[in-house]
Amino acid sequence: MKQLKKSLPHVCPSCQSPLKVTSLSCDACATVVSGSFELPLLARLSGEELQFVLDFVKSSGSLKVMAQQLGLSYPTVRNLLDDIIQKIEANERILKADQ
Amino acid sequence: MTTWIFNPFTYIAGFKSLVIGWMIILITACIAYYSHTHFDGAIDAHVFAGNEMYPAWHYVAEPFIDWSSLVLVFFITGRIFSVSTVRFIDIAGTFALARGPFVLLALVDFLAPQTKDLFHISPQLLFFVFISLGGAIWVIALIYNAFKVSANIKGQRSVWLFIISLILAEVVSKIILHYTLH
Numbered sequence: 129m130k131q132l133k134k135s136l137p138h139v140c141p142s143c144q145s146p147l148k149v150t151s152l153s154c155d156a157c158a159t160v161v162s163g164s165f166e167l168p169l170l171a172r173l174s175g176e177e178l179q180f181v182l183d184f185v186k187s188s189g190s191l192k193v194m195a196q197q198l199g200l201s202y203p204t205v206r207n208l209l210d211d212i213i214q215k216i217e218a219n220e221r222i223l224k225a226d227q
Numbered sequence: 228m229t230t231w232i233f234n235p236f237t238y239i240a241g242f243k244s245l246v247i248g249w250m251i252i253l254i255t256a257c258i259a260y261y262s263h264t265h266f267d268g269a270i271d272a273h274v275f276a277g278n279e280m281y282p283a284w285h286y287v288a289e290p291f292i293d294w295s296s297l298v299l300v301f302f303i304t305g306r307i308f309s310v311s312t313v314r315f316i317d318i319a320g321t322f323a324l325a326r327g328p329f330v331l332l333a334l335v336d337f338l339a340p341q342t343k344d345l346f347h348i349s350p351q352l353l354f355f356v357f358i359s360l361g362g363a364i365w366v367i368a369l370i371y372n373a374f375k376v377s378a379n380i381k382g383q384r385s386v387w388l389f390i391i392s393l394i395l396a397e398v399v400s401k402i403i404l405h406y407t408l409h
Contacts (some may be wrong), residue, residue: 206379210311
């Protein structure tokens with residue numbers, strides 16, 4: 129049976145506002161922590177974008193190494209990074225506006 | 228496959244594409260010498276039917292002046308309007324590679340029929356027109372994608388900046404060609 133791949137939702141499907149974490153649970157002892165926690169900025173990225181950030185960190189921040197690993201040109205990889213930076217900055221602005 | 232044809236810059240850019248692009252420009256110049264094709268503008272390609280022979284270096288200088296004009300104008304546009312860091316080597320490399328279809332146009336010019344008026348349209352002329360038109364569209368698509376990838380400018384803004392920069396590059400190339408070669 130094909131396993132369903134779930135992604136973490138970070139915007140409300142109804143009104144598109146940013147979602148918050150309201151409960152966390154421990155699988156071992158079933159303890160549940162409730163409250164209102166902000167999603168970390170990186171958790172607001174899509175799966176592909178988050179993978180890009182992880183690969184970027186693993187390659188010591190070298191775009192040249194990233195380009196070789198992904199089989200893409202240097203400016204293409206730089207553009208992907210710039211797009212993620214812009215998205216993070218936009219999320220930061222939204223979070224500041226909410227506070 | 229479509230990406231390789233219309234946007235190879237996703238995979239190749241910088242110094243590598245500059246070397247490949249320059250080799251293509253030199254091959255194009257050699258073919259153009261024999262097919263009497265002149266690249267007398269940033270994106271121009273004309274075949275001259277007359278018997279007047281220009282020196283070989285004209286055929287080499289023309290595409291390099293065209294390429295330099297495009298690189299100069301689009302690099303300045305990129306540096307002014309892009310939020311990313313635009314590298315000169317990326318603009319130079321991708322724009323050199325974008326001139327690839329001109330090889331095809333220089334080759335097709337061997338088939339250019341002598342036509343004095345539009346009342347004598349032959350199948351050979353139609354074939355020549357369609358191939359030339361296709362080549363021109365291909366070159367423009369490649370230059371647009373080279374600009375988009377190298378400067379990271381997207382959306383409607385990229386289209387307007389591309390059109391204005393292309394016209395400016397055409398004017399710059401015409402001026403340089405006028406004062407140097409013609």
